[in-house]
Amino acid sequence: MRGAxxxxxxxxxxxxxxxxxxxxxxxxxxxxxxxxxxLAVDPDASINDIAKAANVGRVTLYGHFDSRATxxxxxxxxxxxxxxxxxxxLDLDGDPREALGRLLEATWxxxxxxxxxxxxxxxxxxxxxxxxxxxxxVLRVRALLERGRDAGEFRRDMPIDWQIxxxxxxxxxxxxxxHRGEISADEAPVLVRDTSLAALAA
Amino acid sequence: MRGAxxxxxxxxxxxxxxxxxxxxxxxxxxxxxxxxxxLAVDPDASINDIAKAANVGRVTLYGHFDSRATxxxxxxxxxxxxxxxxxxxLDLDGDPREALGRLLEATWxxxxxxxxxxxxxxxxxxxxxxxxxxxxxVLRVRALLERGRDAGEFRRDMPIDWQIxxxxxxxxxxxxxxHRGEISADEAPVLVRDTSLAALAA
Numbered sequence: 001m002r003g004a005x006x007x008x009x010x011x012x013x014x015x016x017x018x019x020x021x022x023x024x025x026x027x028x029x030x031x032x033x034x035x036x037x038x039l040a041v042d043p044d045a046s047i048n049d050i051a052k053a054a055n056v057g058r059v060t061l062y063g064h065f066d067s068r069a070t071x072x073x074x075x076x077x078x079x080x081x082x083x084x085x086x087x088x089x090l091d092l093d094g095d096p097r098e099a100l101g102r103l104l105e106a107t108w109x110x111x112x113x114x115x116x117x118x119x120x121x122x123x124x125x126x127x128x129x130x131x132x133x134x135x136x137x138v139l140r141v142r143a144l145l146e147r148g149r150d151a152g153e154f155r156r157d158m159p160i161d162w163q164i165x166x167x168x169x170x171x172x173x174x175x176x177x178x179h180r181g182e183i184s185a186d187e188a189p190v191l192v193r194d195t196s197l198a199a200l201a202a
Numbered sequence: 203m204r205g206a207x208x209x210x211x212x213x214x215x216x217x218x219x220x221x222x223x224x225x226x227x228x229x230x231x232x233x234x235x236x237x238x239x240x241l242a243v244d245p246d247a248s249i250n251d252i253a254k255a256a257n258v259g260r261v262t263l264y265g266h267f268d269s270r271a272t273x274x275x276x277x278x279x280x281x282x283x284x285x286x287x288x289x290x291x292l293d294l295d296g297d298p299r300e301a302l303g304r305l306l307e308a309t310w311x312x313x314x315x316x317x318x319x320x321x322x323x324x325x326x327x328x329x330x331x332x333x334x335x336x337x338x339x340v341l342r343v344r345a346l347l348e349r350g351r352d353a354g355e356f357r358r359d360m361p362i363d364w365q366i367x368x369x370x371x372x373x374x375x376x377x378x379x380x381h382r383g384e385i386s387a388d389e390a391p392v393l394v395r396d397t398s399l400a401a402l403a404a
Contacts, residue, residue, distance in 0.1 A: 123325055155400075161384040162376075162393050169375030173367045182363040191364050198357075199401040 028064050030054040035075050036117065041179075043119035047071075072117075072124045079114045084136050086110055092140065096148030100200075101193045103144060104167070107137060108189045112175050138164060145200070154200045167196050230266050232256040237277050238319065245321035249273075274319075274326045281316045286338050288312055294342065298350030302402075303395045305346060306369070309339060310391045314377050340366060347402070356402045369398050 034054035038045035047068050051061045065071040090106055092099045111118075141164055148154035154163070174188045183191060236256035240247035249270050253263045267273040292308055294301045313320075343366055350356035356365070376390045385393060 158393060158397070159385060159389075162379060162397075165375045165379045165384065166372060166397055169371035170368060173371030174364075177364060177367045182367065183361060187361075191360055195360070195364075195368055195401050198403065199397050201400065 024064070027054070027056050027060055031056060031061055031064060031071065032074055032078060035071055036079070036114070039072070039075060039117045039120040040113070040115040043116040043123060045120070069124045072120055075117060076121050076125070079110075079117055080136070083110045083114075087137060087140055092144055096144060096151055096153045097197060100141075100144055100148065100197065103140060104171070104193045104196055105189045107141075107171055108174065108192045111171050112178065112185060112188065115175060115179065118172070138168075141167060148200070152202055155202045163200060166199055170196050170199070226266070229256070229258050229262055233258060233263055233266060233273065234276055234280060237273055238281070238316070241274070241277060241319045241322040242315070242317040245318040245325060247322070271326045274322055277319055278323050278327070281312075281319055282338070285312045285316075289339060289342055292342075294346055298346060298353055298355045299399055302343075302346055302350065302399065305342060306373070306395045306398055307391045309343075309373055310376065310394045313373050314380065314387060314390065317377060317381065320374070340370075343369060350402070354404055357404045365402060368401055372398050372401070 031050065031054040035045070035050045038050055038053055047058065047061060050071070051058050054061070061071075065074065086106060087103070087110075090102055092103060142160065145154060145160055145163055149156050149160070170192055174183065174192045177183045178185050178188055233252065233256040237247070237252045240252055240255055249260065249263060252273070253260050256263070263273075267276065288308060289305070289312075292304055294305060344362065347356060347362055347365055351358050351362070372394055376385065376394045379385045380387050380390055
């Protein structure tokens with residue numbers, strides 16, 4: 001067993017270290033959760049707001065994240081991981097239009113959950129780090145569009161890159177429209193799906 | 203005649219004042235033109251970059267614009283004025299689909315000309331000042347959509363606000379896609395028009 005031969009003193013120190021590490025992990029989780037929650041509605045949420053919501057001091061926060069940008073990068077990394085996990089579970093086989101409908105609905109929910117995190121990220125991080133957030137979802141959309149174009153379901157008289165941009169613009173536009181109160185979060189997924197399919201239909 | 207009774211001294215001072223005012227106007231025009239040109243391609247263009255491109259010193263620039271945000275507000279105000287002027291000349295009568303095609307093409311050219319100014323503005327100004335930039339163009343689009351919906355040319359199973367958001371998202375998405383090099387500026391207006399009309403078609 002690891003550490004079985006330790007002296008009482010070093011065991012004591014190690015147990016203190018473990019407690020400190022557990023504290024640190026708890027604080028990091030609180031900070032990231034608070035940052036995600038606040039940034040999703042207000043891209044300008046400050047370090048003070050986030051520390052307060054996480055119930056930690058500024059010094060503790062800066063001990064774990066040396067800048068607001070570093071914290072936002074962590075929030076974005078986790079958002080990407082959760083997005084990839086959610087999309088990996090989707091069935092994208094069968095009729096391309098129905099499959100795209102399922103993919104758009106899932107994408108909508110993720111985009112809306114992370115909301116203004118995208119805005120915060122685009123203000124605080126370099127563009128290539130933002131683009132990375134879309135790489136994996138884009139591959140899925142692209143594969144599906146290719147299949148639908150080959151099957152004659154989606155129009156082929158436009159570049160596929162343009163069609164991907166249109167879908168992204170519609171999804172992000174819907175999120176912004178919900179935040180402005182122009183459409184409800186309930187009607188958004190259907191509007192996103194129907195509008196995207198209409199724009200793509202052969 | 204105004205100033206006819208002035209002494210020689212006050213006339214001399216007045217002529218100096220006029221020269222100073224003419225200098226100031228020239229500098230302001232240079233600064234705003236340089237800011238528009240630089241911000242259209244790089245939303246993060248700095249005050250130093252702008253002063254250099256305008257061939258004026260930082261002190262002169264700050265004498266006319268007390269902050270980067272003030273300068274950006276002036277750039278945006280002029281962009282709005284030019285946009286309204288260009289759109290006011292458009293013929294929006296006749297077939298709603300063709301009229302919307304003309305409006306979208308003009309909107310595309312304006313959006314692309316001012317390019318990243320929108321991004322710079324959204325980072326430096328409060329959201330309500332950004333929204334104002336879209337108020338007048340939006341009224342035109344709305345009136346045309348209402349006419350096309352009434353004529354049975356555009357679908358009515360979606361909120362008109364949503365359809366306006368979709369058009370804005372497609373136009374801005376096209377500008378971003380051109381800046382990323384995914385589509386060319388030449389093919390953009392046709393893609394914007396065809397995609398928007400497909401999304402709206404009854």
